[in-house]
Amino acid sequence: MELLDLLRTQDGLVRHDQALALGMSPAAIWRRVEAGEWLEIHPRVYLSATHDLTPRARLRAAALWAGDGATLIGLAGAAWWHLTDLAPETVAVAVGRGGGHSPPEGIRAVRRDVGDAARVKLDEVWVAHRADAALEAAAGLGLLEGARLLDRALQQERVAVPSLRRALERMGQRHGVVLARRLVALAEGGARSEAERDAHRQLRRARISGWTANLPVDLPGPGRAVLDIAFPEHRIAIEIDGWAFHRDVDRFRRDGLRQNEVVIGGWRVIRVTWYDLHENPGYLADVLRRALAASAAA
Template sequence: MSLGLEEGARLVDRALVRRKVDLPALRTAHARRARCHGAALAGRLLHLAEGGARSQAERRAHRLVRRAGLRGWRADVEIDLPGYGRAVGDMVFDAERVIVEVDGWAYHRDLRAFLVDGPRQSALVAAGWVVLRTHWYELHEQPDAFLRTLRRILASRTPSR
């Protein structure tokens, strides 16, 4: 039985988001089984995952932002927040102190994620960050609206030179 690229990507996304496995472990397992059935597909899935995105929605956001020519961002950045601890921003524009959070269904549909997201966003805002939330539907059905909003926020936060 083969999952195919799309279902395989969903499976890898869920495993990474839920921290059931990490990329080094996947690379090691892939290298050990490089000649086995399914290794080519596994290699493609690893390539997708290594792009700094943990979900299909994040990969879509990365592509949109790159194609729009927006620069100065990093993926999956850890931020230490006073009084809160560590948070990971999906896409972080350091100079502007803007974080794009890509809400995916696989991660954001359980109670734990719901209970963590609010206090985390409040801690980011208290530390001076602007958080732009987006989701799969907007990235696929309204990408221009997402990019307009992101550009507007970045322009309003661009440091004076």
């Protein structure tokens, strides 16, 4: 391979030993650095001045510095898999329990063994398997941002729930496993039931009464429906959604038809999601009070 080809395939980056293997001498490498043609991004890792240090180039530069025995993990791994647009401020690489030098600024060397069965070479960079990278990244981002990452990945069929469950088992007792366990439970279908419980708690905390959970109502079109939360006196219904992953096209269509019939039946419908309840805990009580006030004034 020619040098220009290597630079093209490596986002404008080249490692010292790669340049030597292509026939360059240490003096020739040093002359390019001195002339500003190559910029030393990390020790012995150079970026051609004709290329930008893009977010993807930052990830590759860290991998080049760490060597083939290292693996991109966590948010860095998820970004390499294109599971997120979030660029990690510090690129995490697993370097083995006994390997690796002190990392330069911008790289975090994690003393963890990642066997060949748990990683894959993608675009010439070793990275943790997709589900493992996604789950560790999600746990590191926190509940809300982690949920968004996994929800999008599941919607796009980039990861599957069974693979997340296996990734959770491989985490063992590592830092972040408690949140990872909760995220997997939400992905498996627990988001909607958790949202329902949160909605009940928020209504009680706001001292809003007059509601019934899971109220069955008879509708002329689809027959009997069950309203998640209902205020029968005011004919106001709260419908609760979990993660978007669980609403495929067919279910989305059925929910829309069902909601139309509920509205035709004389109910006002308020939809809230798991995200609404967690991001803005005061939203449900606020919108409901306004709906109740409008009903009373009608």
